[in-house]
Amino acid sequence: VGKPKTKKNVSQQDDTAAKADASSKDRPLYASVDLGGTNIAAALATKEGEIVAQDSRPTKSHKGPEAVIRRMGELVNDLAKTVEAKPRALGVGVPGLIDLKSGTTKFLPNLPTHWRDVPVAELLSAKVGCPVYLLNDVRMATLGEMTFGHGKSCRSMVFFALGTGVGGGVVIDGTLRLGPYGAAGELGHMNILPDGPACGCGSCGCLETLCSGPAIAAEGVRLMLSGQAGQLYDITNGEPSQVSPKTMAQAAELGDAAVAGVIERAARYLGIGAANIISAVHPELIVVGGGVAAMGERLLQPLRDEIHKRVRMFPVDDLRVERSLLKDQAGTLGGIALAMQGGELTS
Numbered sequence: 001v002g003k004p005k006t007k008k009n010v011s012q013q014d015d016t017a018a019k020a021d022a023s024s025k026d027r028p029l030y031a032s033v034d035l036g037g038t039n040i041a042a043a044l045a046t047k048e049g050e051i052v053a054q055d056s057r058p059t060k061s062h063k064g065p066e067a068v069i070r071r072m073g074e075l076v077n078d079l080a081k082t083v084e085a086k087p088r089a090l091g092v093g094v095p096g097l098i099d100l101k102s103g104t105t106k107f108l109p110n111l112p113t114h115w116r117d118v119p120v121a122e123l124l125s126a127k128v129g130c131p132v133y134l135l136n137d138v139r140m141a142t143l144g145e146m147t148f149g150h151g152k153s154c155r156s157m158v159f160f161a162l163g164t165g166v167g168g169g170v171v172i173d174g175t176l177r178l179g180p181y182g183a184a185g186e187l188g189h190m191n192i193l194p195d196g197p198a199c200g201c202g203s204c205g206c207l208e209t210l211c212s213g214p215a216i217a218a219e220g221v222r223l224m225l226s227g228q229a230g231q232l233y234d235i236t237n238g239e240p241s242q243v244s245p246k247t248m249a250q251a252a253e254l255g256d257a258a259v260a261g262v263i264e265r266a267a268r269y270l271g272i273g274a275a276n277i278i279s280a281v282h283p284e285l286i287v288v289g290g291g292v293a294a295m296g297e298r299l300l301q302p303l304r305d306e307i308h309k310r311v312r313m314f315p316v317d318d319l320r321v322e323r324s325l326l327k328d329q330a331g332t333l334g335g336i337a338l339a340m341q342g343g344e345l346t347s
């Protein structure tokens with residue numbers, strides 16, 4: 001209380017708040033929250049993308065939107081206390097559709113109640129005391145990679161996130177393309193095989209049905225159970241639930257040719273999708289993120305080969321194809337970028 005207050009407008013704040021204000025003035029911090037079905041992950045970072053505090057908690061989504069929003073607010077406020085600085089703004093990645101302008105969720109398919117018309121930005125802003133901006137989680141990862149990852153020096157980039165599903169994002173001339181529902185960039189639902197497997201979106205033969213983690217693993221299980229993947233059998237003790245892109249990449253490395261073939265085929269399907277979007281927007285960079293990207297060059301090299309085979313109308317020798325530099329921090333740093341940019345999507 002006895003400390004001199006340097007800012008004119010802090011006279012009604014207590015000592016702690018004044019101290020935090022001074023410290024955040026020295027080094028502006030921004031906050032990021034990733035709302036997942038299982039966990040809420042939050043971070044505080046500088047404008048250079050240096051994470052200074054990070055933590056996560058269970059979402060407990062069954063308790064409903066208001067309780068989850070309260071938990072998000074508590075997590076950010078607890079992180080702010082640990083570094084004695086309040087964030088200037090907060091970017092929140094959500095798994096679904098949103099209204100960008102109002103910061104309202106429209107449809108989160110994997111969360112109970114689906115969060116229709118929940119004013120998340122408004123409710124959360126009141127709890128954390130700074131502006132809050134929402135974005136779809138995969139578009140957020142795209143923004144992270146664009147701002148702090150491989151996309152730093154690029155103006156145009158396409159991001160594929162290969163996980164349980166396949167998502168993505170498209171950056172054109174420095175701007176993340178969103179469309180009216182923030183849904184532009186749903187690259188997992190480009191059609192690759194006209195009569196391919198049924199997709200969760202209602203169509204069939206989408207990229208997601210061919211190169212998501214579960215799609216690749218399902219083929220691995222089939223090979224293992226039909227006696228065509230001895231190494232995979234040894235690695236997983238013959239347990240189908242242990243078959244994953246990661247254990248499959250190990251088996252391929254140890255000599256399971258059929259498993260290597262499955263990975264290569266998934267990469268080629270991804271290459272067809274990539275070639276289509278390259279023909280449409282000719283980006284400088286293709287980035288592959290998500291858990292499946294952990295297969296590394298085993299995935300990336302056939303992907304590059306397929307792109308070269310399929311894009312014939314212009315040279316693509318300068319086009320880079322890389323694994324996400326930020327890996328599982330892409331979404332987190334995307335939230336920081338969105339907060340820094342005050343909700344604007346042009347870098």
Ligand SMILES: [Zn+2]
Nearest residue numbers: 189199201206
């Ligand atoms: Zn689909």
